[in-house]
Amino acid sequence: MSAAAIVAAGFGFIPGTAQAADPVKPAAQAAGAPAVDPAKGMAAGFGTFTSGATAGPQLGLSLSARTSSAHGFELTIWLNRSAPPLHTTIDWGDGTTETVWASGAWETRPHHTYKELGEYTIKATVVDPALGTQETKEVRVQTAGSEFTPYGPTRLLDTRSGTGAVQGKVKAYSSTRLKVAGNGGIPAGVTAVALNVTAANTTSGGHVSVFASGNTRPTASNINFEAGQTVPNLVIAQVGADGYVELYNGGWEPVDLIADVTGYFGRQEAGGYAPQAPARVVDTRNGTGTQRGPVAGQGSFTVKVAEPGATAVALNVTVTNPQEAGHLTVHPAGQAAPTTSNVNFTAGQTVANSVIVPVGKDGEITVRNGAWAPADVIVELVGTYSTASAGAYVPVAPVRQIDTRESWSKGPWPTRGYLWQAFSPEQEAWVLNTTVTNTRGAGFLSVAPDPDSTGNYADRTAVTPERPVSSTLNWTAGKTVANLVQASAGDNGIVDFWNQGWDRADLVVDVFGYYDNE
Numbered sequence: 001m002s003a004a005a006i007v008a009a010g011f012g013f014i015p016g017t018a019q020a021a022d023p024v025k026p027a028a029q030a031a032g033a034p035a036v037d038p039a040k041g042m043a044a045g046f047g048t049f050t051s052g053a054t055a056g057p058q059l060g061l062s063l064s065a066r067t068s069s070a071h072g073f074e075l076t077i078w079l080n081r082s083a084p085p086l087h088t089t090i091d092w093g094d095g096t097t098e099t100v101w102a103s104g105a106w107e108t109r110p111h112h113t114y115k116e117l118g119e120y121t122i123k124a125t126v127v128d129p130a131l132g133t134q135e136t137k138e139v140r141v142q143t144a145g146s147e148f149t150p151y152g153p154t155r156l157l158d159t160r161s162g163t164g165a166v167q168g169k170v171k172a173y174s175s176t177r178l179k180v181a182g183n184g185g186i187p188a189g190v191t192a193v194a195l196n197v198t199a200a201n202t203t204s205g206g207h208v209s210v211f212a213s214g215n216t217r218p219t220a221s222n223i224n225f226e227a228g229q230t231v232p233n234l235v236i237a238q239v240g241a242d243g244y245v246e247l248y249n250g251g252w253e254p255v256d257l258i259a260d261v262t263g264y265f266g267r268q269e270a271g272g273y274a275p276q277a278p279a280r281v282v283d284t285r286n287g288t289g290t291q292r293g294p295v296a297g298q299g300s301f302t303v304k305v306a307e308p309g310a311t312a313v314a315l316n317v318t319v320t321n322p323q324e325a326g327h328l329t330v331h332p333a334g335q336a337a338p339t340t341s342n343v344n345f346t347a348g349q350t351v352a353n354s355v356i357v358p359v360g361k362d363g364e365i366t367v368r369n370g371a372w373a374p375a376d377v378i379v380e381l382v383g384t385y386s387t388a389s390a391g392a393y394v395p396v397a398p399v400r401q402i403d404t405r406e407s408w409s410k411g412p413w414p415t416r417g418y419l420w421q422a423f424s425p426e427q428e429a430w431v432l433n434t435t436v437t438n439t440r441g442a443g444f445l446s447v448a449p450d451p452d453s454t455g456n457y458a459d460r461t462a463v464t465p466e467r468p469v470s471s472t473l474n475w476t477a478g479k480t481v482a483n484l485v486q487a488s489a490g491d492n493g494i495v496d497f498w499n500q501g502w503d504r505a506d507l508v509v510d511v512f513g514y515y516d517n518e
Contacts, residue, residue: 049139061088061126061135069426070145070392070516072113077124079104086126093120102126113518116269117143117392145392145516146191146265147272148385150312150358153196153331153340156183157247157259160200169201169254170247177213178259181243190239192265192395192513194356196342197247198232198258199225206251211398213240217248220398220510222433224480225251230344234354234484236431236512238395239264260340262356263312263385265393271311272389273515275382275429275488277448278316278470281305282367282379285320294321294374295367301377302333306363306384313359314383314486317367318352318471319345319375326371333360337368345375350444350474352378354484356385380470382486383429391428391515402497402509405438412438413507418465418498422454425493427514432487434472434497435508437480443501444474445483449490465496475505486515 049065060080068074077088082105089099092112102108114120123138157164157178164183165176181190199208208223215238225231237245249255282289282303290301305313319328327341343353357365369375402421404413413419423430436445446468456462473483487495497507 049141059126059128059131059133059135061124061137063122063124063137063139065122065139065141067141067144068111069113069518070394071115071117071143072111072518073122073141074109074111075122075124077102077108079126086128088124088126091123093122114143117145117147117267118269142267144394146267146394147270147392148194148263148265148312149270150263150385151186151261153260153262153338153357154184155258155260155340156180156195157257159256160258164259169256170249171254172249172252175246175248176257177244177246179244180239180261180264186261186264187266188243190264190266192236192238192393193245193261194263195235195237196232196260196262196340196353196355197223197235198230198341198344199223200230200256200258202229202251202253202255203227204251204253206249206253206255208257209248209250210235210237211246211248212238213242213244213246215240215397217246218398220400220433220512221250221435222482222484224435224482225255232342232344232353233433233482234356236395236484238513262358269387271385271387273314273391273393273429274384274386274389275391275486275515277488277490278380278382278468280378280469281381282377284376284378289379294376295369296374297326297369297372300337300366300368302364302366303379304362304364305379305381306359308363309388310359310363310384310386312356312385313365313381314385315355315357316352316380316382316470316472316483317343317355318350318378318474319343320350320378322347322349322371322375323373324371326369326373326375328377329368329370330355330357331366331368332358333362333364333366335360337366341370352471352473352483354486378471382488390517393431393513393515395513396511398510398512400508401432401511402507404506405508412504413499415499415502415504418496419507420450420457420494420496421509422494423489425489426518427489427493427516429489429515430487430495430511431513432485433482433510433512434485435480435482436473436475436505437508438506439475439477439479439501439503440505441501441503442476443499443503443505445472446470446498446500447472447485447487448496448498449488450492450494450496451490452494453492454494468498471500475501477503
């Protein structure tokens with residue numbers, strides 16, 4: 001079944017104190033709201049494959065196959081005779097067959113789920129024993145889901161040096177094109193790519209949108225920046241049919257753009273995704289997962305984050321209490337630190353960024369502090385990629401799902417409470433870009449699956465969720481901050497967005513895709 005749009009939404013108010021990266025003191029300069037407009041609904045862009053009917057008075061068969069999930073199809077069978085219904089044998093192309101009744105009086109719609117991603121030929125054969133006639137039709141199909149292959153980390157784009165594009169800043173309200181498929185070791189035909197995109201050398205406020213070449217530029221955004229800021233954000237971007245993505249500068253002035261690849265998605269068996277509720281695996285402030293105390297300048301630590309068989313992990317990495325400006329680099333343990341970066345920060349700033357990173361042979365990663373002075377680091381595990389996991393990624397046209405600035409029924413976002421959002425319960429996790437804007441004080445965002453169902457909320461039997469200790473992004477007064485979230489939908493398909501501050505703010509959530517086991 002294809003992804004559904006929003007089912008319901010609501011607020012929850014829960015008092016208490018959370019434990020997460022402490023916000024820094026408010027900054028004086030305010031940022032503008034994301035330069036994006038609300039979208040209506042969501043579509044998954046599934047394909048339909050058709051085999052035409054044979055014209056004839058005795059027997060005619062026609063097939064149409066529609067992708068119904070990451071691994072599955074719905075096959076529609078028509079005959080040009082209404083009676084009597086005839087047995088039709090379906091060969092699904094993966095070694096399995098089944099027989100169904102079919103006739104022209106109604107559409108017969110059997111479903112099938114493939115264990116492995118790929119291309120298959122579906123054949124349907126109908127036999128009329130009374131007339132001694134037989135008809136066979138076939139249709140070639142391609143599963144919609146994609147699995148993840150780690151890569152790098154490797155720098156693909158740097159407009160400062162001319163890497164991957166013409167040297168020089170990207171002009172205001174214009175795009176630069178980046179070749180992904182067929183670039184280096186990335187094969188042709190990839191469907192999506194994981195990029196850490198950074199806006200640098202900014203001279204005014206603005207935003208960056210990353211989207212598939214050949215597609216209409218979406219209203220959704222990925223990065224918001226102010227003058228003088230260096231802002232990174234992880235992006236899982238759909239790749240165009242020509243193998244390119246576009247990076248659009250929505251600011252008033254030119255800006256440098258940097259993009260580091262950490263992996264790609266393709267329609268073949270690789271690494272499936274297994275989401276989880278965010279779990280803190282490192283906190284240098286109290287010694288969780290590593291030595292207690294700030295990471296020394298130019299220092300690093302190694303931590304195990306996955307079991308054998310994992311190829312990569314999805315993390316949220318936060319730096320806090322930095323004594324000077326710098327960056328963090330996350331990379332597989334046992335390898336030299338690459339020249340790429342994942343989190344950029346200034347002195348005294350608390351900032352988070354999502355990270356997808358390959359793991360070393362023992363399931364370990366290394367985090368390096370690229371500054372010359374100490375900083376505290378927090379790492380939260382949100383999911384794992386492995387050959388044992390079935391979660392395949394399905395990108396969608398980016399769409400705005402929540403905007404508390406625009407909807408009187410939702411906003412503004414409550415203080416010390418949460419907004420719950422019901423997605424389709426059939427998906428395992430959702431790839432979202434969260435943005436907090438119009439902030440009146442310091443705070444942080446937590447994203448977690450909800451233990452309740454929409455029925456519980458409807459009949460007022462919902463149980464108060466436990467306040468999360470995870471931190472997705474941090475903000476100070478007047479700031480607009482964005483971060484990608486790979487949000488587990490839990491058992492009920494509901495995701496909670498917590499305002500862990502004491503002041504009101506607005507929340508914007510854009511949907512870029514989902515993971516599906518079926």
